Amino acid sequence: KAGVTQTPRYLIKTRGQQVTLSCSPISGHRSVSWYQQTPGQGLQFLFEYFSETQRNKGNFPGRFSGRQFSNSRSEMNVSTLELGDSALYLCASSLVAGGGANEQFFGPGTRLTVL
Amino acid sequence: DAKTTQPPSMDCAEGRAANLPCNHSTISGNEYVYWYRQIHSQGPQYIIHGLKNNETNEMASLIITEDRKSSTLILPHATLRDTAVYYCIVGNDYKLSFGAGTTVTVRA
Numbered sequence: 001k002a003g004v005t006q007t008p009r010y011l012i013k014t015r016g017q018q019v020t021l022s023c024s025p026i027s028g029h030r031s032v033s034w035y036q037q038t039p040g041q042g043l044q045f046l047f048e049y050f051s052e053t054q055r056n057k058g059n060f061p062g063r064f065s066g067r068q069f070s071n072s073r074s075e076m077n078v079s080t081l082e083l084g085d086s087a088l089y090l091c092a093s094s095l096v097a098g099g100g101a102n103e104q105f106f107g108p109g110t111r112l113t114v115l
Numbered sequence: 116d117a118k119t120t121q122p123p124s125m126d127c128a129e130g131r132a133a134n135l136p137c138n139h140s141t142i143s144g145n146e147y148v149y150w151y152r153q154i155h156s157q158g159p160q161y162i163i164h165g166l167k168n169n170e171t172n173e174m175a176s177l178i179i180t181e182d183r184k185s186s187t188l189i190l191p192h193a194t195l196r197d198t199a200v201y202y203c204i205v206g207n208d209y210k211l212s213f214g215a216g217t218t219v220t221v222r223a
Contacts, residue, residue, distance in 0.1 A: 004158075035213075043202075043213035056208060090158050090200070103149070104211075106158030 002027065004093050004107035012113045018079040021110045025072050027072030029054075032074040033104060034066060037088040046089075049074055050097035078112075086114045117202045125220040128196075133190040133215055137177045137203030146207045148179060149153045150188045153216070159202065162188065174175065181219040 005024045013019050025032050034046040045058040048067035054098075066076045072093075073112050078085055090102035120138040127133040139148065147166050151159040162172055162178045165186070170177045176189040190197055202216040 008174040044201060045211060048208075092158075103164060105161060106151075108158050 004048055004091055005106040006089075006091050006110050009108065010111045010113075011083050012115065014115050015081055015083060017078065017081050019081060019112060021076045021078075021089055021112075022094075023074045023076070023091030023107060025074070026049070026105055029093035029095050029105070030072050031094040031097045032068055032072065033092045033094075034074070034076050035090040035092065036060070038086075043090070046076070047052075048097070050114060051111060055097055081114045083114050086112060088112075092094075118205050118212065119214055121201075121203050121214065121217045123215065127190075127193045127219060127221050129195060129221055129223050130192055133193045133197065133219060133221070134187065134221065135188040135190075135201050135203070138185045139205045141202070142183050142205050143207075146205045147212070148177065148183075148186050149204045149206070150175070150177065151202045151204065151213075151218075152197075153202070154196075154199045159213075160199075167209070185221070193223060194221075195221050197221050 007022045031050045033048040035043050036042045047066050048056040052068045063079045068074045088109045090106055090109045092106045094102050096102055096103045147164050149164040150162040153159045161174050163172055165177045165179050179186045198221045200216040200218050202213050204211050
């Protein structure tokens with residue numbers, strides 16, 4: 001079974017631009033979560049989607065948004081990029097929503113650099 | 116906010132057991148203990164999780180104290196490929212908060 005895939009793997013943008021990152025979960029998984037990882041802040045939760053609905057949201061500004069499609073694939077969008085948005089963005093999928101006894105499977109991440 | 120406390124680093128000899136402690140004194144009754152690890156430049160990898168009973172799988176064992184305020188991840192026979200940052204996380208939904216973790220270095 002294929003793992004979580006994320007595209008693109010690397011991205012370079014300039015301040016003020018916007019970016020869209022894509023995540024394809026493991027086949028059959030319906031929950032997709034997004035995380036941001038930076039050296040200073042560590043790994044921080046952005047949001048979780050299940051059945052095309054946002055279930056949970058972390059403490060990030062409204063410039064960060066996402067959506068999930070009927071095939072469970074998810075996209076994350078960041079508008080008006082700032083230098084501090086440079087990070088590794090990780091996507092994780094799970095069979096069901098809400099955590100509990102269910103583990104998450106992480107993708108390799110998208111390395112975003114904002115110049 | 117991270118709800119766990121882990122030592123920042125530890126060394127382990129190859130072939131020996133690695134015991135990674137984690138304190139989670141404010142854990143709630145319905146919160147699970149999860150362990151993930153992250154090898155440099157890769158996404159985190161799930162290791163094991165538990166609620167109150169000890170758990171074992173092909174990768175590791177998880178020992179949770181009776182009061183659930185602490186736990187220990189045991190890698191029974193550490194290899195060089197086990198060198199990674201190990202995260203202990205508590206929660207019951209996917210709004211997981213990853214702390215700084217423990218950097219484990221396995222030495223030959």
